[in-house]
Amino acid sequence: MNLLKRLLQTVFVFGLIGVLILIGLYFYVKSDIPSVKVLKDVQLQTPMQVFTRDGKLINQFGEKRRIPVQIADVPEPLLNAFLATEDNRFYDHFGIDPIGIVRSFIVLVSTGQKKQGASTITMQLARNFFLTREKAYIRKVKEIFIALHIERLLSKDEILELYLNKIELGHRSFGIGAAAQVYYGKELRQLTLPQMAMIAGLPKAPSALNPIRNPTRAKARRNVVLGRMLAEKYITQAEYNDAVNAPITAKRHGAEIELYAPYISEMVRAYMVEKYGTDTAYNSGFRVYTTVDSATQAAAQQALIDNLHAYDKRHGFRGPTATYWQEDELPWQKEQIVARLQKVKAIAPLQAAVVTAVEEQSASVLLRTGETINLDWSAMHWARAYINEKRQGRAPKTAAEIIKPGMQIWVRNVDEKWRLSQLPQPSSALVSLDPQSGQIKALVGGYSFQQSQYNRAVQAKRQVGSNIKPFIYSAALESNYTLATIINDAPINHWDKSLGIAWRPKNSPDVYSGPIRIRRALAQSKNVVSVRLMRGVGLEKTADHILKFGFKDEDVVRSESLALGSAALTPLEMARGMSAFANGGHLIEPYFIERMTDSFGNELGTASPLRVCDEIELETDPYICAPRIISEKNAFLVADALKSAIWGGGSWRHKTGWTGTGWRAQALKRKDLAGKTGTTNNAVDTWFTGFNRNVLTTIWVGFDDASKPLGRATYNSNLGKQQIVGGEAGATAAQPAWVQYMRQALKEEPLAPIDPPPGLVSVRIDLKTGLLSEKNDFTSRFEYFERGTVPTKYVLDSGGSTPFEDSLPETEELF
Known part of the structure; x- marks a missing residue:
């Protein structure tokens, strides 16, 4: 009994000392602990996205790639992958995990190194929002106290949702929504189990462990995550076996641009920056829906491009953009040509290519992909020589009159057929x-x-x-x-x-x-x-x-x-x-923005354009007419x-x-x-x-x-x-x-004629004189007049009226 009493006294003393130390530490760092209330209304740095009226993404602006997701939309296997790897007792602890802390302390005492962290998801969230990644004891103390504050302020689901949207996952992707798009070009619900495990393994070292930069280390980290999921019984042994043997499928994907419409999206960007400032416009997650329809906008872009190429073709071929070798020189090797072509950027629909062989009325050309294509006569017979804007050479009879091996040219795929082309010189615009x-x-x-x-x-x-x-x-x-x-x-x-x-x-x-x-x-x-x-x-x-x-x-x-x-x-x-x-x-x-939402789709505003009103509406509602x-x-x-x-x-x-x-x-x-x-x-x-x-x-x-x-x-x-x-x-x-x-x-549009308004009359006139006519033949037609301006005389068969009588105000400048 005396031994037990002493043991309890010792535990109490050390416990009291520990509490006093914690209180002392709290007051020591209290002034440096930020308020976590901002997390209630946190605005994640999310890029601005610009869409067509029918919801097709046409551009994205902002440094950080982030696609905010709500916790209810995250697939359960992906949640389990993060919990198993980062904090399996997340839903049981109060912001800090005593077991994890003891484990980390034992490692520190036994090795003398800070090899293993004890950070919970809540503590990581505290660090990501308010602290740095520096491994320092005082930072860990602050992290603990901030985490305790966070747990009092937010629910577990709210904490996990913020964490999954905030965390850095490499290649400028922040949050799991962006990571799924950057690495796999998919939405979260489309990811496979090994892909989810890959993303869940990234928080440890997003730069070093991402599958694009280091696929070998990334695969090893992915398999660690799968092992943790198996140990915690989130997946079966069969699912584990299939997943660890799955190949690495990640590659870099850009934003899911469904219709590239840069001129209209740049107008949106400029407007938003002027209205909200650069930082707010780029990082507030605005989703701006323009007035353009995707099919109509695509048709406009194609019509403009096709028309400029048509002009350029009838004015002649201006020759190659470069020549890699001359006729008396050895041709380049395929690898050498491809390496050079890959440095030449495509422009709109044009691809750079090099002529490798020329026949009587055809030619073989090499693309930057390493593919060799054939240009038949119909793909190049337009290409008579350009002399100047007003003069063209004679029509060619053979391919050799147009191109030669070694020439770098432009080609364009039209209706699934490659054609000789060139960069048009004129410009154009369409509204x-x-x-x-x-x-x-x-x-x-x-x-x-x-x-x-x-x-x-x-x-x-x-x-x-x-x-x-x-x-x-x-x-x-x-x-x-x-x-x-x-x-x-x-x-x-x-x-x-x-x-x-x-x-x-x-x-x-x-x-x-x-x-x-x-x-x-x-x-x-x-x-x-x-x-x-x-x-x-x-x-x-x-x-x-x-x-x-x-x-x-x-x-x-x-x-x-x-x-x-x-x-x-x-x-x-x-x-x-x-x-x-x-x-x-x-x-x-004219207006080009239809509506705006935040990153979760909540409406922020819609257009209120002026509209055509009749006279009564104009008097009663002058502000919208x-x-x-x-x-x-x-x-x-x-x-x-x-x-x-x-x-x-x-x-x-x-x-x-x-x-x-x-x-x-x-x-x-x-x-x-x-x-x-x-x-x-x-x-x-x-x-x-x-x-x-x-x-x-x-x-x-x-x-x-x-x-x-x-x-x-x-x-x-x-x-x-x-x-x-x-x-x-x-x-x-x-x-x-x-x-x-x-x-x-106008393909699906019904006829929309402009109807004559009240106050007009239609009478038959003589086509030669503009006077009234009683004839109903090819010499006359019906014409519209405002009341009071109808001619007062009829044309006479034998010239009784001059063509100008009663039809024209007097003026010395008539002739």
């Missing part, structure tokens, strides 16, 4: 939006973001050419002109006293029709008619009217060249302005005239038929489309804008060097009848991309 709301449906700022991050869709102000004419004609319609008004399409000679020269604006082509109705003049893009209309309305009045469409005053040149398109606008500005003709006269505000800038009647008349730019008019059977400049859009076989070409002097800038009520798309094509013309292409006898020849213009350089894109964008 497609909903004219009723401003929602951007697709946006492409150039051929390759890798090649140039300059977003031409929103940054490049280029002269718009004839794309300005709908605005000029809109001003004329507000000044008592009608679509039936006759204007003289004849050359202008205007003497400029200040310069001592004559200004002679010309049509393109330089052909004149004489007296012509305004509808047809717009559809056929008559330059001199545009000048005469602006003179009739007045330069200042016309310019002021054009500014209503959202353009900046400094971009609208107040000279007569304005009528020919000297204004400089971005494609997005042009699309916004043209939308007024599609939506009944309202100025919408797009402002009216022109009358609905004016908007319809311009839009209807632009339909003639596609479908033309007259009677081909009676030899009075004519085409508009946008006739290529007839290929879509939709009567609800309207559009306008645009070409500047020397075809430096080319445009096409076309629309129906629900979709409007603007395309621009030109060189980044604004002094360089797009030139012309001559006939290539190797290519057949469908090729484009002659001078480049909006109809040839830009519109083909519009047609290709709109074919996809």
